[in-house]
Amino acid sequence: MSRSRLHKWLAAMSGDHVLDLRHDAWGIGLERVLPLLAENPCAVCVDAAEGDRARAAGLVVVEASLCDNPLVARRETLKPPVIRVLSRVATTKRLRAGDGVSYGLTWRAKTDTTVALVAGGYAQGVVRALGNRASVLVEGERAPIVGRVAMDVCVIDVGSRVVRSGTEVVLLGDPEANEPPVAEWVSVTGLAPDEVVIPLCARGTAVVVP
Amino acid sequence: MLVVKNDAYGHGLSTIATAAADAGIRSFATSDLATGLATRAVVPADTRVLAWPTGERSLLADAIAAEIEIGVGDFELLALLIDRHATRRTRVHLEVDTGLSRGGFRPDQWNSLASTVSAAVTSGAIELAGVWSHIAEASDDDDDDARSRYDEAVHALTTAGLTPGIRHLAASAASWARPEFRYDAVRIGAFAYGIRPAGGPDSATLGIRPIARLLAPVVAVDDAAVTVAVGSRDGLFSSLAGAVDVATSAGLRPLREVGAEVSRVGSWPGARVGDTVEIFGPAVEPTALAEAVGTIGEEVVTRIAPWVPRTTALSP
Numbered sequence A: 001m002s003r004s005r006l007h008k009w010l011a012a013m014s015g016d017h018v019l020d021l022r023h024d025a026w027g028i029g030l031e032r033v034l035p036l037l038a039e040n041p042c043a044v045c046v047d048a049a050e051g052d053r054a055r056a057a058g059l060v061v062v063e064a065s066l067c068d069n070p071l072v073a074r075r076e077t078l079k080p081p082v083i084r085v086l087s088r089v090a091t092t093k094r095l096r097a098g099d100g101v102s103y104g105l106t107w108r109a110k111t112d113t114t115v116a117l118v119a120g121g122y123a124q125g126v127v128r129a130l131g132n133r134a135s136v137l138v139e140g141e142r143a144p145i146v147g148r149v150a151m152d153v154c155v156i157d158v159g160s161r162v163v164r165s166g167t168e169v170v171l172l173g174d175p176e177a178n179e180p181p182v183a184e185w186v187s188v189t190g191l192a193p194d195e196v197v198i199p200l201c202a203r204g205t206a207v208v209v210p
Numbered sequence B: 001m002l003v004v005k006n007d008a009y010g011h012g013l014s015t016i017a018t019a020a021a022d023a024g025i026r027s028f029a030t031s032d033l034a035t036g037l038a039t040r041a042v043v044p045a046d047t048r049v050l051a052w053p054t055g056e057r058s059l060l061a062d063a064i065a066a067e068i069e070i071g072v073g074d075f076e077l078l079a080l081l082i083d084r085h086a087t088r089r090t091r092v093h094l095e096v097d098t099g100l101s102r103g104g105f106r107p108d109q110w111n112s113l114a115s116t117v118s119a120a121v122t123s124g125a126i127e128l129a130g131v132w133s134h135i136a137e138a139s140d141d142d143d144d145d146a147r148s149r150y151d152e153a154v155h156a157l158t159t160a161g162l163t164p165g166i167r168h169l170a171a172s173a174a175s176w177a178r179p180e181f182r183y184d185a186v187r188i189g190a191f192a193y194g195i196r197p198a199g200g201p202d203s204a205t206l207g208i209r210p211i212a213r214l215l216a217p218v219v220a221v222d223d224a225a226v227t228v229a230v231g232s233r234d235g236l237f238s239s240l241a242g243a244v245d246v247a248t249s250a251g252l253r254p255l256r257e258v259g260a261e262v263s264r265v266g267s268w269p270g271a272r273v274g275d276t277v278e279i280f281g282p283a284v285e286p287t288a289l290a291e292a293v294g295t296i297g298e299e300v301v302t303r304i305a306p307w308v309p310r311t312t313a314l315s316p
Helices: A003-012 A022-026 A030-037 A048-056 A182-189 A193-203 B005-010 B013-022 B033-040 B060-065 B075-082 B107-123 B140-159 B172-177 B286-292 B297-302
Strands: A017-021 A043-046 A074-076 A085-095 A113-119 A135-138 A141-146 A153-159 A168-172 B027-030 B048-051 B069-072 B090-095 B126-132 B166-168 B214-221 B225-228 B245-248 B251-258 B263-266 B276-280
Touching: A003 A030, A017 A022, A017 A030, A022 A030, A022 A193, A030 A048, A043 A048, A085 A193, A135 A153, A168 A193, A182 A193, B005 B013, B005 B033, B005 B297, B013 B033, B027 B033, B033 B048, B033 B060, B060 B069, B060 B075, B069 B075, B069 B126, B075 B090, B075 B107, B090 B107, B107 B126, B107 B140, B126 B140, B225 B276, B276 B286, B286 B297
Parallel strands: A017 A043, A017 A074, B027 B048, B048 B069, B069 B090, B090 B126, B126 B166
Antiparallel strands: A085 A113, A085 A168, A113 A153, A135 A141, A135 A168, A141 A153, B214 B225, B214 B276, B225 B263, B245 B251, B245 B276, B251 B263
16 A cells, blocks of 8 residues: 555545545555644544544544445545555466467467566455456556466466566556556456455555555 | 365355365365465365465465475576475476466476476475466367377476376366366366356256355335345456346346345335345356456456455254
C-alpha cells in the first residue's frame, strides 16, 4: 500500500465520503491503515469491535448501515492504485511448441517459449476464471496467465524474455503504469471490485511503502 | 498422504490435522513451509510431513530442522539443499514434470538430475525420500502418457543407483479411478474434505460427502426473503445470486442476492431471526455451487475468508 497515493486520494475525497475499513481494513490490517489516516482524518466504517480503536485514531466512525446506503454516503475503499498486489516468479521453464500447461491442458504453446511459475492461485484470491483470460505485469511488460489457475500457483507466458526467479510480478495495480487494473479482473470474472481485492489482501502480507 | 494446504482447504488446519492423526494418518502434505511447520506442531513425532515451497525460502532452515521433507522441482532449490552443510540430512521428494509444465524437472534434465542427486546422497548431503509428479487429468490418454514419463523418470534415477523412496503420482480423482496410478502413496485433498470433482461422478458413487457446512445466521425477515449474514466479502461468489438454491429448515430456497456483507434467500413460513441457512454442505455441495458458476468445489471452499469462524462439531 502506498502512503503517498493514499494521501493524494484522501485529499481528493469530498466530505460525504466514508472510507470502508471493515474486515480489518479489507484484510490489509487496521494497525497498518489507521496511522496513515492521522493526517487526513475522515469518516470511516469499521468492524463492530473496532470502533474505539478508530475513534482513538481521531476518526469519525459511521454506522455500517449508513456506510452501505448510497443515498447517505459515498463509500470508498482501498483498491488499486492505492494498493498494488504483488507476487514473484518461482521458476521458469522452456516449452516446446505443442507443450500443454496446467490441469486439463487448456493451453498449448504455439511456438517454443518460456513460461514462469508464479506463486498465487485461487486459494490466495487469484480467481480461477482468470486462466487464459488475464495478464500480469513482469519487468514492464504484460504476460498472459496461461492454462488453468491452480490452487497455489499460476503460470505465465513470458515469450522470448529471460526472467529470473524472484522477479516481481504485478497482479493488480495502476493502469497508468501498464499494471493490470481491478476492472480487468472484474470484467473477466463478473465479480465486484471489492470481492476481487479482499481475498488477495486477506491472504497476503501488507506492507506500507512511501 | 492427506493434503492440508491452505488451512486444510479452508477447514482449519489444526482441527483437521489433529483429527486425521487421531484416525491414524501418518503422512501429510502441503505446499508452503509455514503450513508444514504448523502441521508438524500438532501431529505425532513419527509422522511424515511433506512441503513443496513455491519460491519461498525464508522458513527453509526451520522446516528442515523440524524434519519436514521438502518437495524439490528445480536445480536452484536442489543446490541450496545440498550446499546447506547441515547437521541433519534433508529428506527430499524430487518433483518431475510429466507434462503439466508447472513445477518439476523436465525429461531432458532427468539424467543430470540423477547424477547430481546420486552424488549428494553418497556424500550424505541429502536423502532421497520420494519421487512425485502432478498429472493434468485432461484425458485418460494424456494421463497414461504422463504415467509412462513418470516411470521413465523413476527409471533414470534407479539406473543411477538411487532408491526412489516413496513414489506418489495420483491426487484424489486418479487415486479413485485409476488403481495403476497409486504406486506407494496417493495425495488426497479434495476427496478427504468430501469435495467431488466438478462434472464428475456424484458423491454417492465416490462414497464421500462434504465434511463442512457454511452456515449463515438469519438477521432479518420480510415477506419476500430472509437476510443472512454472509456476503461476497466473506468469499461467497456474488455470481451465485439467482443461480443456486441453498438449504433452509423448510427445504431448498433460492439464493436471490449476494451483497457485500449480507445475502438474501427465499423465505419460508415461520422463518425467524436467529435461524440458520446452509449455504453449502451435505445438502448443497460446494461442487454444486461451483458448477453453477463454472468453477470447482475447491475454489468455493478455499475462498471463504479467514475471519469466518470455524467450529467443530461431532456428527454421525
